Amino acid sequence: MTSPKLLAISGSLRAEATNTKLMREAARLFGDHEYTEADIAFPLYDADDEVAQGVPKKVQKVAAQIAAADAVIISTPEYNKGPSGVLKNALDWISRVEGNPWNDKPVAVMSAAAGRAGGERAQMVLRGFMVPFRPRILQGPEIHLAASSQAFDENGHLTGEIYVKELTALMVALRRMI
Numbered sequence: 001m002t003s004p005k006l007l008a009i010s011g012s013l014r015a016e017a018t019n020t021k022l023m024r025e026a027a028r029l030f031g032d033h034e035y036t037e038a039d040i041a042f043p044l045y046d047a048d049d050e051v052a053q054g055v056p057k058k059v060q061k062v063a064a065q066i067a068a069a070d071a072v073i074i075s076t077p078e079y080n081k082g083p084s085g086v087l088k089n090a091l092d093w094i095s096r097v098e099g100n101p102w103n104d105k106p107v108a109v110m111s112a113a114a115g116r117a118g119g120e121r122a123q124m125v126l127r128g129f130m131v132p133f134r135p136r137i138l139q140g141p142e143i144h145l146a147a148s149s150q151a152f153d154e155n156g157h158l159t160g161e162i163y164v165k166e167l168t169a170l171m172v173a174l175r176r177m178i
Contacts, residue, residue, distance in 0.1 A: 004178050006033040007069035009062075011076035011087035011126075013041055018112040018148035019075040021156050022167075026073050026110065026143075028157075029164070030171040036069070038062045040090035050096060059093040066094070067101035070178045071108070072135070078113040078122035083129070091129055102133035106177035108170055110143035112151070118144030138173050141166045 006027055010020040020037075027035050042059055043049070066072060076083040094101065109126055111119025123144065127137060143166055145151055151158055158164050 002034075004033045004070040004175070005036070005068060006030060006071055006073065007036050007038055007065050008073045009038045009040060009075070009087070009090070011040075011074065011084040011122075013086055017077070018145065018151065019077050021152050022110055022112045022143070022145055022148070022158075023073050023075040024156060025152075025158050026075070026108070026167055026171055029168045030175060036065055038065055038090075040086060042086075042090055042093050045089055045092045045096075055093070055096050059090075060097060062090070063094050063097040063101045066105065067099070069105070071106040071174050072102075073108050073110070073174070074126065075110045075112060076119060076122050076126050078111060078115065078117075078119035081121045082125045083122045087126070088129065091133075095133070100133060102130070102135045105135045106174055107135040107137045108174045109137060110145070110167070110170070112145035112148035114147065114149060116146050118146035118148070120144040136177060138170065138177065141169050141173075143167055143170055 008023040012019045111123040113119035
């Protein structure tokens with residue numbers, strides 16, 4: 001049997017983003033798999049640009065990666081009580097691609113943030129954003145990584161035992177959903 005294809009999408013473009021670290025840690029805990037990180041540094045969605053130039057190749061590539069993946073991990077920061085603009089923009093662009101790569105796709109969502117709620121509100125809003133695409137979003141365990149800048153060691157591994165336990169359980173559930 002081949003290894004499952006796992007696509008990871010970080011809602012942060014920062015080089016040392018804790019959401020990127022969180023999704024990489026999730027992938028490590030997932031076990032054997034083929035791993036790809038999506039690049040969602042897309043231009044801002046503008047319907048006039050889409051009409052004039054079509055859907056950018058970068059967007060088409062990520063849509064194809066979603067379609068080819070057996071499962072997707074999305075990790076979002078919380079900006080002003082919601083997901084990042086870059087993540088929302090990516091979802092909007094991907095919705096413009098022919099077909100629906102998200103349809104029936106197993107998806108695990110998680111969040112990492114500086115605040116004590118760990119991005120819980122952003123994650124709830126993200127789940128709402130995903131409804132029109134009809135993926136199969138895991139309902140738990142929920143991962144809301146609080147004080148995320150202090151949550152990883154020098155190797156990028158989570159240091160909190162409860163977070164490792166819950167993230168492992170989420171990845172076991174995602175693997176079962178495939």
